[in-house]
Amino acid sequence: MVQPCIICVAITGSVPTKAHNPAVPISVAEQIESTHEAYEAGASIVHAHVRNEDGTPSSDPEKFARLQEGIKAHCPDMVIQFSTGGRSGAGTSRGGMLSLGPDMASLSVGSNNFPSRVYENPPDLVDWLASEMIRYDIKPEIEAFDLSHIFQAAKLFSEGKIKETPYVQFVMGVKNAMPVDRDVFDFYVKTVRRLFGQEAQWCAAGIGAHQLTLNEWAVANGGHARTGLEDNLRLDRATLAPSNAALVQRLVDICDRHERPVATPAQARRLLGLRPSEAQGKA
Numbered sequence: 001m002v003q004p005c006i007i008c009v010a011i012t013g014s015v016p017t018k019a020h021n022p023a024v025p026i027s028v029a030e031q032i033e034s035t036h037e038a039y040e041a042g043a044s045i046v047h048a049h050v051r052n053e054d055g056t057p058s059s060d061p062e063k064f065a066r067l068q069e070g071i072k073a074h075c076p077d078m079v080i081q082f083s084t085g086g087r088s089g090a091g092t093s094r095g096g097m098l099s100l101g102p103d104m105a106s107l108s109v110g111s112n113n114f115p116s117r118v119y120e121n122p123p124d125l126v127d128w129l130a131s132e133m134i135r136y137d138i139k140p141e142i143e144a145f146d147l148s149h150i151f152q153a154a155k156l157f158s159e160g161k162i163k164e165t166p167y168v169q170f171v172m173g174v175k176n177a178m179p180v181d182r183d184v185f186d187f188y189v190k191t192v193r194r195l196f197g198q199e200a201q202w203c204a205a206g207i208g209a210h211q212l213t214l215n216e217w218a219v220a221n222g223g224h225a226r227t228g229l230e231d232n233l234r235l236d237r238a239t240l241a242p243s244n245a246a247l248v249q250r251l252v253d254i255c256d257r258h259e260r261p262v263a264t265p266a267q268a269r270r271l272l273g274l275r276p277s278e279a280q281g282k283a
Contacts, residue, residue: 004263005255006224006271008045011201011244013230014057014087021233021240026051028063032070037245038110038228039075042252042270046071047106048227049083050103059089064097076279077265079272081141083150084129086119094125098132103274103275105133107162109152113176119145126152139274141203145177150188153174154195162274175209180210185217200270207231208230214250215251219258227251267276 011034016024025034028050033045048071050063068080081104084094098105108121108128133140140162142153153166170188174182185204192202203224206214211232218225227247235241235250253260269276 002260003222004261004267004271005219005247006201006203006268007251007255007264008081008205008224008228009035009043009154009248010047010228010230010246011038011224012049012051012203013228014049014051014083014085016229016233017055021229023241024229024233024244025244026055027053028066028070029087031067032074034244035071035078036074037043038248039078041054041245041248043078043227043244043248044263044265045081045104046075047081047083047228049230050108050223057087057089059093059096059211061097061100064102066098067199069103072214072278075265075275076251077269079265079268079274079277081105084108086121086142087153090123093127095112095132098129098136098138101136101145102138103269103277104139104141106130107133108143108145108149109156110146111151112145112149112178115175126156127161130156132161134161137275138168139164139272140165143171143172144168144188145156145171147178147184147188147191150191150195157196160187165200165203167203167272169203171205171207172212175200179204180213183218185214189221189223200215204232209234209237211247212250216253219251219254219260224263225251225254240242 025031052058080102082102106266157161204214204218205226
């Protein structure tokens with residue numbers, strides 16, 4: 001039986017603005033609407049950042065709370081994943097929203113270079129974020145910007161700092177970090193399977209024009225895939241993506257070409273070992 005492909009939509013991020021693409025959702029209301037459109041197109045996970053009124057990154061728990069409430073109202077079974085990324089805050093403020101108990105949260109387990117700075121993830125902060133995720137029953141998504149991050153996830157898992165088999169996302173194409181390289185991608189997949197088992201779930205994300213490449217590689221190799229305006233603003237060199245939903249639809253079409261069904265939110269929850277949604281619980 002062919003495993004369904006989980007589609008994650010990264011709706012906003014911390015960097016893109018409406019000056020880059022008017023479709024980037026900035027306000028909580030815009031984010032809820034954009035998420036609903038992506039959900040209708042086939043996304044089962046939403047990866048969420050929040051912004052201040054002026055568009056700058058924020059880690060304000062109140063904004064995350066309003067976003068989560070709206071997504072649950074309009075996309076009741078969708079998997080909600082909060083970002084704990086470093087552009088939105090410093091230190092433990094990066095995890096201040098975890099007490100809201102989303103289904104998942106991103107967890108970067110090591111430092112690396114970004115286009116114009118060092119993305120710092122010191123061990124004590126990583127340990128604290130991981131402990132908060134255990135405390136609030138949140139499944140971490142390991143953001144692997146480097147091969148060492150996969151091994152660090154294995155170490156945290158062996159020490160009980162990550163409760164269940166790590167779900168690793170390969171992030172490729174960030175300037176000054178891991179480039180898009182097929183041999184490296186294949187080795188990432190091989191390493192995840194060696195460290196966590198042949199049935200371990202994994203995901204891949206490509207930045208900019210590389211989004212399409214990583215979507216193709218992930219779907220063709222049995223993994224899951226991320227899309228969305230956080231990572232890429234265009235359908236092609238000449239065309240801005242009109243919405244997050246359009247990027248999700250492009251990924252759905254890739255799944256169709258490879259004869260892989262698109263995972264429903266309920267299937268995504270089962271594959272990732274997540275608790276049922278509140279909507280499923282009431283059913």
